Amino acid sequence: MIGLARKNEIPVSLHIKTLHRLGSESEEYVQDFSGKYILFENAAYLRYMEQNASDGEDALVTFKFEQDGKVQLTRKMGQHKLHLYFEMGKRNEVPYHTPFGNVPLSVVTNAMQLEIEETPQVNGEIKIDYQLFNGDVPLGDYKIRLQFNV
Numbered sequence: 001m002i003g004l005a006r007k008n009e010i011p012v013s014l015h016i017k018t019l020h021r022l023g024s025e026s027e028e029y030v031q032d033f034s035g036k037y038i039l040f041e042n043a044a045y046l047r048y049m050e051q052n053a054s055d056g057e058d059a060l061v062t063f064k065f066e067q068d069g070k071v072q073l074t075r076k077m078g079q080h081k082l083h084l085y086f087e088m089g090k091r092n093e094v095p096y097h098t099p100f101g102n103v104p105l106s107v108v109t110n111a112m113q114l115e116i117e118e119t120p121q122v123n124g125e126i127k128i129d130y131q132l133f134n135g136d137v138p139l140g141d142y143k144i145r146l147q148f149n150v
Contacts, residue, residue: 009038016147071086103134112127125147
């Protein structure tokens, strides 16, 4: 990355809980991971490998925390790549890259709370509530609850 000087790469433990609700159906996911908190001069990253037991293919998950409060979530699994941009008050259009082509998605962030401490030791808690759409078709309401520490 041009213009970014890597400061620290710190091993962390992560606890993630997600909730997906569409109509009367809901699905919850809870898992613990080992990852890295990477600090640059103008952004910080939280990165971990998500093991997928259903098909055996792992996904690289990266949260990018920008200084202006925006959050980007990237999930790469094989030929699938998804970038979600969370920003209060905006509807962000994002492509979901699949082996069969791009699927246009929209992300609407309803609530976002970030509490990240870098001293005396790295720890944080992230809460993001959002809606996902394909055009005008709702794909569900989502909640991400993530805690990490050294």
